[in-house]
């Protein structure tokens with residue numbers, strides 16, 4: 001595991017974008033799972049603003065690690081956020097975008113999306129393999145859309161499952177731990193002081209770390225990089 005600490009969240013976005021560019025341009029088809037949240041938003045702005053012409057977008061296939069069960073035009077949709085901040089600003093073939101249909105029945109969609117992963121992605125040990133899974137971590141230690149109160153979904157045998165946000169009750173379709181941990185590379189982007197305590201517990205394996213889904217991000221053979229800003233990393237350095 002590697003930990004990169006940047007001064008600000010904008011610097012995190014820059015560092016991750018450079019890492020993304022290197023990886024993505026180094027191969028013909030690059031399969032990436034995106035996440036939602038505030039940090040990816042500034043990453044997408046950076047990618048579109050600085051690397052619009054420097055990345056071979058036609059080689060990149062976009063998937064989502066999780067999606068909220070809402071329509072693709074809803075302000076809560078991770079797909080909409082990605083369209084607004086990245087996809088509408090780059091030259092990318094429509095066929096390279098594999099979105100979760102948040103407007104459909106959640107359970108049926110989890111099954112359908114799981115099959116898409118089976119059919120489209122190369123496999124390792126019979127499990128679909130992403131080149132890169134981009135993750136965030138919530139203040140409660142959740143990652144993708146697997147929350148502490150339903151942490152057992154992480155080890156579900158399906159590729160995708162339905163989960164529920166513990167406060168709002170909003171349903172989500174999310175990939176499971178076997179897909180996350182089978183990736184060639186995993187990037188965990190975490191910014192802000194609100195995350196510092198969980199970052200400390202997880203990285204130092206202290207206190208309640210085992211109850212946070214983000215602590216289960218442990219690639220079986222790939223690379224894991226934490227991209228942190230100073231605020232999120234403050235309890236690591238003290």
Ligand code: 6PG
Pocket residue numbers: 035036037038039040066067068078135136137138139142143144145
């Ligand atoms: C989602 C996410 C989620 C997110 C974290 C961190 O759709 O809600 O994919 O897992 O990455 O909640 O979000 P922030 O970057 O906003 O803290």
